[in-house]
Amino acid sequence: MHTDFSSNLRFLCAEAPSIAQICRDIGLNRQQFNRYLSGKGLPSAHNLRRIARHFAVPEAELFSDPAAFAARHRPRPTPPLPAPLLHLGQGFADQARLLRRFLGSYHAYYRTPTWPGQVLRSLVRLKEIDGYVVSHTFERARARDGSIRQRSAYRGLVAARGGRLCLCERPRNEVGAISETILMPEHPHQISYLQGLTLGVSAGASRRPFSSRTVWLRLEEKLTARAALAATGAFAQDSARLDPKVRRLLGEDAPLSLAPEAFPPS
Incomplete structure (x- = not known):
């Protein structure tokens, strides 16, 4: 049982760029996770459920025959894109x-x-999927008086x-607009801070197109996804919670934004 589980877990992890990133995403200790990979231990029922949920695999299937498991979960060739x-x-x-060196989690400021x-x-995660670099961005903010509440992905x-x-x-919904961001490292060999410009549409009722400076701060690997998400929000410009x-x-x-009333009457 130990060997089947560890073999299947190693197969799933081989598709990820970093074991450390997997541990952060699941919320498990790296040393503990290494025991599962090496077959020196099995996860508790709680941790097994977290691992299965992360990889979108039934819990029982993680203990199946490794050859059959690999055949079921081997990545399928991606179909050609429409013209x-x-x-x-x-x-x-x-x-x-x-x-590859930019993969990981960031707090984006704008x-x-x-x-x-x-x-x-906001929280941004960059990960590799089939040779592509995919971004996942999460915005969560709420005004003190409750007049504005924003939750976007x-x-x-x-x-x-x-x-x-x-x-x-x-x-992820069908309502919002497409956004674009262009970033550059502060120095060629330093990626802790990325700065650039972002172009999007405001979340308010006016749906105003806007452009803003943006700064991405790379997060430490030991910071869990839950803690990184909890730190998102809207802050006063002089807030002590903002990195100087x-x-x-x-x-x-x-x-820079454009309001509907900016257009002269025809």
């Missing part, structure tokens, strides 16, 4: 080898018309172009 998507899709293919005078902090693709990271995302360097890189410029 209209081929040109754009090729721009994001095979980017993981170029962006200003939007929805939160005037404040800085929004986006998924997108990242490509390296001319020494810049180009990110294109769309919301992030505040300096953002500057004090308000986001």
